[in-house]
Amino acid sequence: MAKVEQKQPIVAEISEAIKDAASIVLVTYSGITVEQDTAMRKELREAGVSYKVYKNTMMKFAFKGTPCEELCKHLEGPNAIAISKDDATAPARILAKYAKDVKALKLVAGVVEDAYYDEAGITALSSIPSREELLGKLLGSIQSPIANFARVISQIAEKQEEA
Numbered sequence: 032m033a034k035v036e037q038k039q040p041i042v043a044e045i046s047e048a049i050k051d052a053a054s055i056v057l058v059t060y061s062g063i064t065v066e067q068d069t070a071m072r073k074e075l076r077e078a079g080v081s082y083k084v085y086k087n088t089m090m091k092f093a094f095k096g097t098p099c100e101e102l103c104k105h106l107e108g109p110n111a112i113a114i115s116k117d118d119a120t121a122p123a124r125i126l127a128k129y130a131k132d133v134k135a136l137k138l139v140a141g142v143v144e145d146a147y148y149d150e151a152g153i154t155a156l157s158s159i160p161s162r163e164e165l166l167g168k169l170l171g172s173i174q175s176p177i178a179n180f181a182r183v184i185s186q187i188a189e190k191q192e193e194a
Contacts, residue, residue: 054115113126126138128157138154
């Protein structure tokens, strides 16, 4: 079997993974310990994020003609890719959390909803809370005025009962 035929399934796997992805984050992982990598992979898996190490040439072939093509310029040295189909901020958020503790881990760049972001953009994106957290905050801000109104009405009713 020719080498090209062996590589085609890998390129197809990457292409299928990045197709319809909400976010793709490229990360450099050189020097990370097994314990740190295992903990990070577990958290990524629990968040529904696919994290895998591929050869740079395979990623270059898969990225050609897609919104991820801009990532090709960063494909030097040991790289891994984190892909999320649902949550656009999850890969950046989790990887940035580990990058603070693990100096060997470095966010390189990413593509979120077909828009390219460099290292600064991905780092800024990592500070955005998850969709569930944002919905919780929204619900809290909607409930707050209603709860305050109910408290005021209750106090007025108590004062009228005393009088």
